Amino acid sequence: MAETEVAQVRFGIVGCANIARKVARAINLAPNSILHAVASRSIDKAKRFASDNGLDPRVKIYGSYDQLLDDPSVDAVYMPLPTSLHVHWAVMAAQKGKHVLIEKPTALDVGELDTILEACQSNGLQFMDGSMWLHHPRTVKMKEMLFDSKLLGNVNYIYSTSTTSASPEFFENDIRVKGNLDSLGALGDLGWYCLGAVLWAKNYQLPTVVTALPDVTTNSDGVIISFSASIQYTEPSSSGATTNAIIHCSFLADTSMDLTITGSKGSLNLNDFIIPQRESSASFEFTLGAKFVDLHIGWNVKPERVVVNCDELPQEGLMVEEFARVVAGIRTTPGMLLDPKWPEISRKTQMLVDAVKKSVDLGCKPVYFLK
Amino acid sequence: MAETEVAQVRFGIVGCANIARKVARAINLAPNSILHAVASRSIDKAKRFASDNGLDPRVKIYGSYDQLLDDPSVDAVYMPLPTSLHVHWAVMAAQKGKHVLIEKPTALDVGELDTILEACQSNGLQFMDGSMWLHHPRTVKMKEMLFDSKLLGNVNYIYSTSTTSASPEFFENDIRVKGNLDSLGALGDLGWYCLGAVLWAKNYQLPTVVTALPDVTTNSDGVIISFSASIQYTEPSSSGATTNAIIHCSFLADTSMDLTITGSKGSLNLNDFIIPQRESSASFEFTLGAKFVDLHIGWNVKPERVVVNCDELPQEGLMVEEFARVVAGIRTTPGMLLDPKWPEISRKTQMLVDAVKKSVDLGCKPVYFLK
Numbered sequence: 120m121a122e123t124e125v126a127q128v129r130f131g132i133v134g135c136a137n138i139a140r141k142v143a144r145a146i147n148l149a150p151n152s153i154l155h156a157v158a159s160r161s162i163d164k165a166k167r168f169a170s171d172n173g174l175d176p177r178v179k180i181y182g183s184y185d186q187l188l189d190d191p192s193v194d195a196v197y198m199p200l201p202t203s204l205h206v207h208w209a210v211m212a213a214q215k216g217k218h219v220l221i222e223k224p225t226a227l228d229v230g231e232l233d234t235i236l237e238a239c240q241s242n243g244l245q246f247m248d249g250s251m252w253l254h255h256p257r258t259v260k261m262k263e264m265l266f267d268s269k270l271l272g273n274v275n276y277i278y279s280t281s282t283t284s285a286s287p288e289f290f291e292n293d294i295r296v297k298g299n300l301d302s303l304g305a306l307g308d309l310g311w312y313c314l315g316a317v318l319w320a321k322n323y324q325l326p327t328v329v330t331a332l333p334d335v336t337t338n339s340d341g342v343i344i345s346f347s348a349s350i351q352y353t354e355p356s357s358s359g360a361t362t363n364a365i366i367h368c369s370f371l372a373d374t375s376m377d378l379t380i381t382g383s384k385g386s387l388n389l390n391d392f393i394i395p396q397r398e399s400s401a402s403f404e405f406t407l408g409a410k411f412v413d414l415h416i417g418w419n420v421k422p423e424r425v426v427v428n429c430d431e432l433p434q435e436g437l438m439v440e441e442f443a444r445v446v447a448g449i450r451t452t453p454g455m456l457l458d459p460k461w462p463e464i465s466r467k468t469q470m471l472v473d474a475v476k477k478s479v480d481l482g483c484k485p486v487y488f489l490k
Numbered sequence: 491m492a493e494t495e496v497a498q499v500r501f502g503i504v505g506c507a508n509i510a511r512k513v514a515r516a517i518n519l520a521p522n523s524i525l526h527a528v529a530s531r532s533i534d535k536a537k538r539f540a541s542d543n544g545l546d547p548r549v550k551i552y553g554s555y556d557q558l559l560d561d562p563s564v565d566a567v568y569m570p571l572p573t574s575l576h577v578h579w580a581v582m583a584a585q586k587g588k589h590v591l592i593e594k595p596t597a598l599d600v601g602e603l604d605t606i607l608e609a610c611q612s613n614g615l616q617f618m619d620g621s622m623w624l625h626h627p628r629t630v631k632m633k634e635m636l637f638d639s640k641l642l643g644n645v646n647y648i649y650s651t652s653t654t655s656a657s658p659e660f661f662e663n664d665i666r667v668k669g670n671l672d673s674l675g676a677l678g679d680l681g682w683y684c685l686g687a688v689l690w691a692k693n694y695q696l697p698t699v700v701t702a703l704p705d706v707t708t709n710s711d712g713v714i715i716s717f718s719a720s721i722q723y724t725e726p727s728s729s730g731a732t733t734n735a736i737i738h739c740s741f742l743a744d745t746s747m748d749l750t751i752t753g754s755k756g757s758l759n760l761n762d763f764i765i766p767q768r769e770s771s772a773s774f775e776f777t778l779g780a781k782f783v784d785l786h787i788g789w790n791v792k793p794e795r796v797v798v799n800c801d802e803l804p805q806e807g808l809m810v811e812e813f814a815r816v817v818a819g820i821r822t823t824p825g826m827l828l829d830p831k832w833p834e835i836s837r838k839t840q841m842l843v844d845a846v847k848k849s850v851d852l853g854c855k856p857v858y859f860l861k
Contacts, residue, residue, distance in 0.1 A: 141785045275743035276653065284754050332720045333701050333856060334734035347736060349703045349718065363705035365718060365736055372646035372752040374780035374789070381743040383655050388761065390775075394782060396789040404761075409745035411765060414512045416804060418745070418767040433787060485704060 128443035128450075129155035131193035131217070133184050133208060134200040135168040138222060142197050142249070143172055145435035152443040154178050155194075158187035184208055188215040195220060195446050197439075199249070201300040202307055206231040213238035218446045220439070222249045224307035228476075229469045236462050245449060247442045247461040248468075250315055252393050254437040257401040257427040258319075261387060264425075265320060270407060271382030273360030277350075278379040279316045281309035281393060285370040290338065296370070298340035305368045306343045306475055312376075312393050313366035314471040315464070317350050320380050321362060323467055327353040330485045331478035336371065345369035348475045354490075384408055388422070398433050402426045499814035499821075500526035502564035502588070504555050504579060505571040506539040509593060513568050513620070514543055516806035523814040525549050526565075529558035555579055559586040566591060566817050568810075570620070572671040573678055577602040584609035589817045591810070593620045594686075595678035599847075600840045607833050616820060618813045618832040619839075621686055623764050625808040628772040628798040629690075632758060635796075636691060641778060642753030644731030648721075650687045651748040652680035652764060656741040661709065667741070669711035676739045677714045677846055683747070683764050684737035685842040686835070688721050691751050692733060694838055698724040701856045702849035707742065716740035719846045725861075755779055759793070769804050773797045 130146045132139050135157060146154045154174065159165035162182030169180055181187040188196070188211055195218035200208055205226050209219050219239055225248050226232040239246040252258055264270050285293070294300040295308045303310075317326075332347035350364040360383070378392040385407040395401035404422040412419050432440060448455045474486040501517045503510050506528065517525045525545065530536035533553030540551055552558045559567070559582055566589035571579055576597050580590050590610055596619050597603040610617040623629055635641050656664070665671040666679045674681075688697075703718040721735040731754070749763040756778040766772035775793040783790050803811060819826045845857040 138786070141787065144785065272744070276738065276740065278649070278651075278738070280649075282647065282752060328704070330704050332703065332736070333699070334720055334722055334736075345734075347720065347734070349705055351705055363716075363718065363738075365703070365705075365738060367647065367649070367734075367736060369647065371754070373643070373755055373757050373777070374782075375750070375752055375757060377750070379746070379748070381653060381746055383742070384744055386744050386746055390759065390793065391789065394786055394788070396792050398787045406744070411745075414515060415509070415765055416512065416769045416806075417765070418762065421767050422761065435787075 126447070127151055127153045128446045129153055129192055129194045131156040131158065131187045131190065131196045133158050133187060133196050133198045133212070135159040135164055136199040139168070139197070139199045140172050141435055142199070142439070143174065145433065145439045146197070148432055148436040149440040149443060151447060152439050155192055156181060156187050156190055158182070158184050160184070188212055188217060193217055194450065195442070198222060201294045202227055202303060203300050206234055209235040210238040213242050213244050216242060216244070218245045220247050220249065220442050223311040224303055224472055225465045225469055227302060228473050229466065232466060232469045236466065239462070240457065243449065243457065245442065245445045245457050245461070246465065248465040249438070250312070251434045251438050252312070253315070253319065253464070254441055255395065255401060255434040256429055257395065257403060260425065260427050261403055264387065264405065265380060266322070270385055271380065271387065272384030274320060274362050274380055274382050275360060276381040277317050277320050277362060277364035278377065279313035279364070279392070280367045280375045280377045281312045282367065282369040282372040282375045283309070284373045289370070296338055296340070296342050296344060298342050302342055303472065303476065304342035304344055305370050306346060306472060309368035310346070310366065310472060310475060311468060313368055314350070314475070315468045316378050316392065317364040317366065318464070318467050318471065321352060321356060323464065324352065324356050325467060325470065325488050326350045328485045328487050329471060329474035329478060331475050331483045333483050335479050335483070343479060345371045346475070346479065348478070350471070395429070395434070399430045400426055400428045497818070498522055498524040499817045500524055500563055500565045502527040502529065502558045502561065502567045504529050504558055504567050504569045504583070506530040506535055507570040510539070510568070510570045511543050512806055513570070513810070514545065516804065516810045517568070519803055519807040520811040520814060522818060523810050526563055527552060527558050527561055529553070529555050531555070559583055559588060564588055565821065566813070569593060572665045573598055573674060574671050577605055580606040581609040584613050584615050587613060587615070589616045591618050591620065591813050594682040595674055595843055596836045596840055598673060599844050600837065603837060603840045607837065610833070611828065614820065614828065616813065616816045616828050616832070617836065619836040620809070621683070622805045622809050623683070624690065624835070625812055626766065626772060626805040627800055628766065628774060631796065631798050632774055633690070635758065635776065636751060637693070641756055642751065642758065643755030645691060645733050645751055645753050646731060647752040648688050648691050648733060648735035649748065649750045650684035650735070650763070651738045651746045652683045653738065653740040653743040653746045654680070655744045660741070667709055667711065667713050667715060669713050673713055674843065674847065675713035675715055676741050677717060677843060680739035681717070681737065681843060681846060682839060684739055685721070685846070686839045687749050687763065688735040688737065689835070689838050689842065692723060692727060694835065695723065695727055696838060696841065696859050697721045699856045699858050700842060700845035700849055702846050702854045704854050706850050706854070714850060716742045717846070717850065719849070721842070766800070766805070770801045771797055771799045
């Protein structure tokens with residue numbers, strides 16, 4: 120194998136969803152990956168995707184997913200298919216020896232995800248989901264501050280939202296509100312981020328109990344279009360804190376992507392945690408030891424803004440780069456192991472999605488995690 | 491009665507709690523009020539309060555609440571007593587012909603509050619609770635924007651917090667965590683603001699149902715020290731919106747005072763809604779029609795910051811001025827009616843406090859408001 124082929128992981132995109140445009144760009148931006156092929160169920164749609172996005176004429180165009188998976192030059196796939204199709208096509212990809220980068224939610228439930236993970240694991244293939252924000256340098260910076268016990272102290276409370284005011288066309292046609300395509304609706308599409316943020320802030324400790332709030336709204340298909348949930352850690356974490364979290368996700372309210380983490384000694388706050396307002400830099404606010412001044416007529420400290428540059432690669436480029444780094448390592452270094460971190464993050468997030476779903480189905484009853 | 495006496499409402503402060511220092515200053519700052527007397531259960535404590543706060547030597551010092559209420563020169567009282575004492579002393583004040591400005595929570599339940607309101611009403615006396623933030627010009631400005639349907643659109647979601655990291659001494663000694671003094675704990679002290687903010691944002695429409703979340707924490711006295719609640723408006727308001735609200739209040743997490751209101755077309759956000767970070771000006775953020783740019787690599791708009799000056803009087807001074815304006819009107823203008831707005835605001839807020847308390851007592855069952 121020539122050295123350039125080894126250095127650059129060759130991606131195939133399975134499914135030409137809108138989000139694939141962003142990831143196609145990211146694959147070409149990341150230095151260790153290259154877009155090798157795209158596939159749609161129709162060759163015309165795949166061709167249009169290639170021309171609309173100015174893809175290199177050398178990118179192969181396939182009119183079926185199978186053809187792409189049979190291409191021996193494809194090392195890894197990026198898969199932005201409707202959630203209900205994930206288990207079939209991701210397992211198929213793994214059986215054909217392709218590493219799997221898959222859009223969130225990873226599957227309809229953790230049972231399906233385990234089928235995918237098992238297929239990847241047994242074929243020695245890396246798995247990662249498409250949570251881009253985890254790869255942003257701002258996220259790395261926040262985590263450093265979060266786990267510096269001299270700063271925030273014990274995490275007491277986490278709050279996160281993901282809302283978007285969807286159009287009538289969205290409610291009519293989008294796969295994310297169709298019971299037969301993406302039956303998790305706002306829970307899978309938006310809740311994935313907020314539940315993932317809670318786990319992230321708790322260093323991937325699982326909670327004790329998850330309870331859907333009574334404000335859940337479903338459409339005529341029974342798909343969740345708006346909901347909130349309470350996530351409780353009743354056993355203290357290694358930092359000694361019990362933590363409560365609340366998330367709110369909705370297709371019915373204007374755009375918000377809030378994340379607030381409040382500890383015993385400080386708090387951290389941002390309003391664009393999933394998609395930063397600007398691509399080249401992002402910020403968050405940090406308040407430490409806020410008290411009121413004498414007579415309670417003001418605060419002793421004001422929130423401080425921390426700005427983090429992101430000018431080498433956008434977050435989705437960093438995601439692709441990290442995935443390709445692991446994949447290249449496995450392909451070129453004998454005995455190199457899969458990175459278990461990424462499937463573990465996906466699996467725990469999917470477990471929380473399942474728990475909220477179960478709580479909704481039970482009429483907002485608490486759902487406990489067994490220890 | 492001399493004209494200066496008519497122009498300035500003469501206040502008596504009943505109880506020398508810490509918050510009384512702030513309101514004593516506000517009474518002296520407001521142009522239409524003057525501090526006439528202070529009372530504590532001990533004359534020494536009242537004297538110390540006067541000297542510690544540099545009160546004018548003409549301010550009368552009383553060693554009992556009864557003595558102050560018997561002073562015919564006192565027009566109105568400000569009452570920062572433990573909540574369990576409100577009904578007794580506020581009714582007593584009304585019976586002695588004093589207008590009543592009382593600290594929040596107004597009473598242990600709406601039954602007690604109604605006793606107070608009835609005593610004020612039947613004696614022709616104005617009632618107001620000590621929610622200072624309602625009087626800030628920022629609050630007025632936000633309300634203008636909130637009820638301009640071209641801006642936020644229908645209000646879909648409200649989120650509000652009031653948290654403070656209380657010291658071990660607070661948990662040991664403060665009246666706000668003592669079952670026999672302030673049995674509403676964090677619900678009365680902090681929840682009053684958040685529930686009040688929800689009502690404010692909904693133009694004082696009562697919700698359909700209130701549900702405490704399972705994250706409630708109580709101390710050994712059974713007093714709530716941390717809780718969250720879901721407030722649902724399932725019937726559309728006049729603007730056509732059904733609205734969900736979530737509040738979180740805690741003595742266990744670092745200082746926060748967040749208020750976010752998300753409509754169908756925009757959102758409004760501030761992090762110091764109860765006590766502004768600075769006394770002389772305050773701000774909030776406003777985002778209108780936020781969408782993602784092509785490829786979802788950023789936002790089309792950034793939050794806009796609106797700064798509102800508050801340089802004539804601080805918010806507590808504006809509160810005293812408004813209360814004294816109504817009182818002076820009643821005293822000087824024959825046939826002038828009480829302003830029903832302020833008791834109504836207090837009563838609805840207390841109803842929501844009661845509903846959360848009932849939900850907590852029922853193990854987080856939903857509590858419905860009858861229409």
